[in-house]
Amino acid sequence: MNSKTMLADTGQDLHRFQATYEALFPDDVLTVREPVSRDEDVTAAVWALAAQGRHPALRFDQVSGLGTPLVTNLFASRQRVGRMLGGVPPEGIHAEYQARSRRLLAPRELASGAVTQQVRSSGLDLTRDIPSIRHFATDRGPYITNAIIVAEDRDEGIGNMSYHRSMVHSPGEIATSLHSRGHLWRMLRNAEAKGRPLPVAMVIGAHPLFMLAGAARLPYGADERQVAGGLFGQPLDVVRTPRYGIAVPAHAEFVLEGVIDPAARAEEGPFGEFTGYSSDRSTNNLLRVETLLRRDDAWLLDVVGGNSAEHLNLGRIPRESEMVEKLRDRFPGVTAVHYPSSGTHFHAYVALRQSRPGEARQVMLGLLGWDPYLKTVIAVDEDVDVMRDEEVLWAMATHFQPHQDLFVVDGLPGSALDPSSSPDGTTSRLGIDATRGPHFDGVRARVNPEAMARARAFLQRAPSGAG
Numbered sequence: 372m373n374s375k376t377m378l379a380d381t382g383q384d385l386h387r388f389q390a391t392y393e394a395l396f397p398d399d400v401l402t403v404r405e406p407v408s409r410d411e412d413v414t415a416a417v418w419a420l421a422a423q424g425r426h427p428a429l430r431f432d433q434v435s436g437l438g439t440p441l442v443t444n445l446f447a448s449r450q451r452v453g454r455m456l457g458g459v460p461p462e463g464i465h466a467e468y469q470a471r472s473r474r475l476l477a478p479r480e481l482a483s484g485a486v487t488q489q490v491r492s493s494g495l496d497l498t499r500d501i502p503s504i505r506h507f508a509t510d511r512g513p514y515i516t517n518a519i520i521v522a523e524d525r526d527e528g529i530g531n532m533s534y535h536r537s538m539v540h541s542p543g544e545i546a547t548s549l550h551s552r553g554h555l556w557r558m559l560r561n562a563e564a565k566g567r568p569l570p571v572a573m574v575i576g577a578h579p580l581f582m583l584a585g586a587a588r589l590p591y592g593a594d595e596r597q598v599a600g601g602l603f604g605q606p607l608d609v610v611r612t613p614r615y616g617i618a619v620p621a622h623a624e625f626v627l628e629g630v631i632d633p634a635a636r637a638e639e640g641p642f643g644e645f646t647g648y649s650s651d652r653s654t655n656n657l658l659r660v661e662t663l664l665r666r667d668d669a670w671l672l673d674v675v676g677g678n679s680a681e682h683l684n685l686g687r688i689p690r691e692s693e694m695v696e697k698l699r700d701r702f703p704g705v706t707a708v709h710y711p712s713s714g715t716h717f718h719a720y721v722a723l724r725q726s727r728p729g730e731a732r733q734v735m736l737g738l739l740g741w742d743p744y745l746k747t748v749i750a751v752d753e754d755v756d757v758m759r760d761e762e763v764l765w766a767m768a769t770h771f772q773p774h775q776d777l778f779v780v781d782g783l784p785g786s787a788l789d790p791s792s793s794p795d796g797t798t799s800r801l802g803i804d805a806t807r808g809p810h811f812d813g814v815r816a817r818v819n820p821e822a823m824a825r826a827r828a829f830l831q832r833a834p835s836g837a838g
C-alpha cells in the first residue's frame with residue numbers, strides 16, 4: 372500500500388490519521404514528551420519552530436492539568452495539507468480542494484461511534500470536563516480554538532458548520548463569538564424571530580478533513596457536513612446527539628450539545644486573532660450545555676491562534692481555492708494567485724498575462740469585490756513569482772507610479788477583526804497595478820544561462836571558509 376492509500380485508509384478517525392501520518396512521515400511530526408505548562412507553552416513552541424522555518428505537526432504528551440494528550444499545528448504546512456488531500460503538491464491544493472468539495476455527499480447515520488463511548492447529561496463541570504489551554508499572555512484565559520458549531524434548522528431543512536473561538540464561562544456554559552456574522556449568526560436571528568433558542572452541537576476535535584470542511588465557504592443553506600463527505604470521498608459517518616438529534620461526526624473527540632440563547636450574553640475575549648492582534652470585538656454569545664459526548668481516549672486537538680501559519684492556512688485555503696477558480700474562469704490571463712502570510716487575510720497577489728490595457732485593474736476589482744476579507748491586491752506580470760513577497764515588492768518598487776497606478780474603493784464592509792477598520796466596521800480597498808504596462812521601457816538586467824552554469828561549477832570547486 373502506498374502513502375496515499377494509507378492516509379486515505381485512516382477512516383474518519385483523528386487517532387488513526389495521526390498514527391499513520393507519524394509512521395509515514397516521522398520527520399514531519401515532533402513529539403514533546405516532557406511536561407509543559409498549559410499557559411502559553413504550546414504557542415511558544417509553535418512560534419519558536421516557525422522562527423526556524425519549521426512547521427511540524429506537534430504532539431504534547433503531558434500538558435500540566437489537561438489530562439489528555441494535545442495535538443496541534445496540523446495545518447501549518449501546505450505540504451501536509453496536500454498529503455491530507457491525497458498526496459497533491461502544495462500548488463495542487465486549490466484544484467484538488469475544489470474538485471473534492473464540490474462532490475457533496477449526504478452523511479451516513481450510525482447507531483454509535485467512538486464519540487458515544489461516554490454520554491453524560493448530569494453532573495457536568497466544563498471547567499474539568501473540557502481541556503483547554505491559554506494561547507497568549509493577552510488572552511482572557513484558556514480557550515477552545517478548534518470548536519466547530521453544528522446547527523440544524525428543521526423548518527428550513529438546512530444545516531451549517533462554522534468555527535467559533537470559545538471559552539468555558541461556568542460549569543455548564545460556554546461563551547463564544549459569532550463576529551464573522553456568517554450563517555450561524557443568521558440561523559440564530561431566525562430562531563430569535565421565532566422566539567426560541569437555537570439547538571447546536573459543538574464538535575471539539577475530529578479528523579483533519581472534517582476540520583477543513585468546517586472552514587468551507589458555501590452559500591447559505593449548503594451544509595459543510597456534505598463537504599466533509601466530498602473531502603473524504605465517502606459520506607461523513609455521523610451519530611445523532613441525544614437531546615436535539617443533531618448529526619455530529621461519529622468519531623469526534625468531544626461534542627457538547629446545548630442551546631444558544633439569542634437573548635443571553637457572556638463576556639469573552641480578548642483573544643489573539645489572525646490579524647496578530649488581541650481582539651475583544653466579540654458578539655459575546657452564550658451556549659448552555661446539556662450533554663457531553665466523548666471518546667474514552669479523547670485528545671485535545673488545538674489550533675494555535677494569532678497569525679500562526681495553521682490559523683491562516685485553515686481559514687484561507689477554502690477561500691483561496693474558490694477565488695483562484697473564479698478568477699481563472701473569468702480571466703484566462705491570470706497565471707497565479709497568492710495570499711501571502713505577511714498580509715494575514717487582507718492581501719492578495721495576482722500574476723497575469725495582459726491582453727489589453729486595463730485588464731489588471733479589472734482582475735483586481737473582481738477579487739476585491741468577491742473576497743470580503745481583502746483590502747489590498749497587487750497585480751504583477753506573469754514572470755514575477757507571487758509566492759515571494761520580495762519579488763512582488765520589487766515589482767511594485769520598479770513598475771508602479773502612485774499617481775496613476777492605484778485605485779481606492781471606500782466604505783465597504785470589512786473584517787470585524789481588522790484593528791484599523793472604522794468603528795462602523797467599514798473598510799476601504801486598494802488595487803495596486805505593478806504590471807509593467809504598455810509604455811514601460813525598462814530592460815531587465817539579466818545574466819546569460821551559460822554564465823550561471825559556469826558560476827555554479829567554479830563555486831562548487833572553490834574552497835569554503837578562510838582557506
Ligand SMILES: Cc1cc2nc3c(=O)[nH]c(=O)nc-3n(C[C@H](O)[C@H](O)[C@H](O)COP(=O)(O)O)c2cc1C
Nearest residue numbers: 533534535536548549550551553554555586685686
Ligand atoms: C480556526 C478558525 C477560527 C475561527 N474563529 C471564528 C470565531 O471565533 N468567530 C467567528 O465568527 N468566525 C470565526 N472563524 C471564521 C468562520 O468560521 C468562517 O467565516 C466560516 O466560514 C463561516 O461559516 P459560514 O459560511 O457557515 O457562516 C474562524 C475560522 C477559523 C478557520
